[in-house]
Amino acid sequence: MQTAKKKKRTKFNIIDFIIIVAVVLVIVGVVLRYRLADKMEGESVGVEAEISFIVPKIKEEAVSAFKIGDEFYIDGVKIGVLQSFTKDFAETYVENENAELVLTYCEDRYDVRGVILSNGVLTEGGYMASGTKFLAPGYDDPVKSKNIKCTMIITDITMIN
Amino acid sequence: MINSTKGAKDMEKKKFRFNIVDVILLLIIAAASAALGYIFLSGSGSEKSDTVEIVYTVDVPELRRELKNKIEPGDRVVDSVSLCDLGEVVSVEYLDQIYEGEDHKTGTLVYSVHPGEMMLRLTVKATASKADGFYMINGYYMAVGVTVSFRTPGFMSNGPCMSVEEVSA
Numbered sequence: 152m153q154t155a156k157k158k159k160r161t162k163f164n165i166i167d168f169i170i171i172v173a174v175v176l177v178i179v180g181v182v183l184r185y186r187l188a189d190k191m192e193g194e195s196v197g198v199e200a201e202i203s204f205i206v207p208k209i210k211e212e213a214v215s216a217f218k219i220g221d222e223f224y225i226d227g228v229k230i231g232v233l234q235s236f237t238k239d240f241a242e243t244y245v246e247n248e249n250a251e252l253v254l255t256y257c258e259d260r261y262d263v264r265g266v267i268l269s270n271g272v273l274t275e276g277g278y279m280a281s282g283t284k285f286l287a288p289g290y291d292d293p294v295k296s297k298n299i300k301c302t303m304i305i306t307d308i309t310m311i312n
Numbered sequence: 313m314i315n316s317t318k319g320a321k322d323m324e325k326k327k328f329r330f331n332i333v334d335v336i337l338l339l340i341i342a343a344a345s346a347a348l349g350y351i352f353l354s355g356s357g358s359e360k361s362d363t364v365e366i367v368y369t370v371d372v373p374e375l376r377r378e379l380k381n382k383i384e385p386g387d388r389v390v391d392s393v394s395l396c397d398l399g400e401v402v403s404v405e406y407l408d409q410i411y412e413g414e415d416h417k418t419g420t421l422v423y424s425v426h427p428g429e430m431m432l433r434l435t436v437k438a439t440a441s442k443a444d445g446f447y448m449i450n451g452y453y454m455a456v457g458v459t460v461s462f463r464t465p466g467f468m469s470n471g472p473c474m475s476v477e478e479v480s481a
Contacts, residue, residue: 168335205378242428250413250422276390277465288382289375289469306378308466 195272195279202231202267202286203307208241208260216299223267223296223303228284230294236265269308278308362442365479366449367402370460372432372471373409380406380430382467389436392461392468396450399438401464407431432469434462437479447476 221233241260244252271280280286290305389398409426440447440454447454454460454476461470 163332165331165335168332205376244426244428246413249424250415251424252411252413252426252428254427275465276388277463285463285468287463287466287468288379289467291469304376306376 195274195282198271198273198278199311200231200269200271200273200278200280201234201309201311202269202280202305203309204265204267204303204305206263206265206301206303208243208257209263209301210259211261213299213301214238214261214263216296217263217265218296218298221296221298223294225280225284225286225292225294228281230280230284230286231267231269233296234266234268236263238263273310278310364440364442364447365437366440366447366454366476367435367437367479368399368454368476369474370434370436370462370471371474372434372469374426374429375409375432375469377428377430379432379467379469383432383434383464384466387464387466389434389438389462389464391452392463392470394452396452397438398449398452398454398460398462399436401434402437403435405433405435407433432471433474434471 217233217236219233219235223230223233238261240256240258241262243255243257243260245255247253269280269286271278271284271286272282273279277285277287286305286308288305288307290303292302293300294303295301383401383404385401385403387401389401390396391398407430409429409431411424411426413422413424414420415422438449438454440449442448454473456473456476458473459470460473462468
């Protein structure tokens with residue numbers, strides 16, 4: 152009678168099984184999470200970078216919206232702080248009498264070239280501004296600061312340290 | 313009489329008790345169903361899935377000259393959206409960007425080199441599966457005409473795929 156009771160008490164049931172599976176899954180999850188975190192940390196290095204850019208053919212009023220020290224964002228991610236910029240008459244290509252393109256300069260539009268000082272991480276896959284936003288030369292999309300929203304072309308990224 | 317009713321109830325209870333064998337059976341059935349579902353729904357059960365080496369080219373037209381020399385052979389190419397690996401850069405060429413003008417005196421088309429732009433031609437090698445007869449690189453459909461938004465460690469852009477060729481492994 153006592154043995155039967157003991158047997159009943161140690162019987163393995165579905166609840167036990169679910170609990171064991173849940174515990175195993177939690178352990179596996181924790182291990183994977185830390186291994187992944189280690190891997191990511193191991194492959195990335197915190198860096199400071201200079202992002203060179205050009206914003207072509209904008210009006211003078213827009214040029215005045217570039218302010219040194221302004222923070223620039225892409226998709227809500229801070230990519231850095233405007234360190235310096237220059238403005239030049241916008242390069243424009245027009246057809247000559249032979250129907251070939253020649254370089255000329257448009258005097259009511261400006262090309263703004265500048266440098267943004269950025270903090271991010273350098274991974275095997277490239278530079279990640281603020282550790283999350285991949286950036287590379289060739290980026291040609293909107294950026295914004297508190298004073299301006301414009302289309303910026305990234306022409307170079309140089310790691311400082 | 314009371315005892316026999318209780319016994320019958322116990323028997324009935326015992327008959328419907330869920331035990332470890334039932335769990336194992338259910339898991340086996342679930343796994344088998346998942347496998348069958350995967351095979352039939354993905355179509356891989358009826359179609360032969362081969363893995364082949366392919367070489368494809370992507371043209372990036374109208375590229376500013378400042379963006380020259382940002383890619384090197386050996387760089388990994390990644391889809392900008394899904395981040396799937398699209399292969400390894402084999403060669404990088406910078407070609408003249410041709411401008412099509414019109415000679416208004418003669419009414420003929422004049423082709424000349426754009427002085428401020430160039431065209432990047434990227435040749436990439438990748439391993440593709442030929443599931444359903446299409447070239448799929450890690451799930452990414454690759455064929456002539458497909459616009460490839462890509463990134464490498466030092467460059468990002470997009471352009472149409474211009475050629476796809478199978479090469480011997």
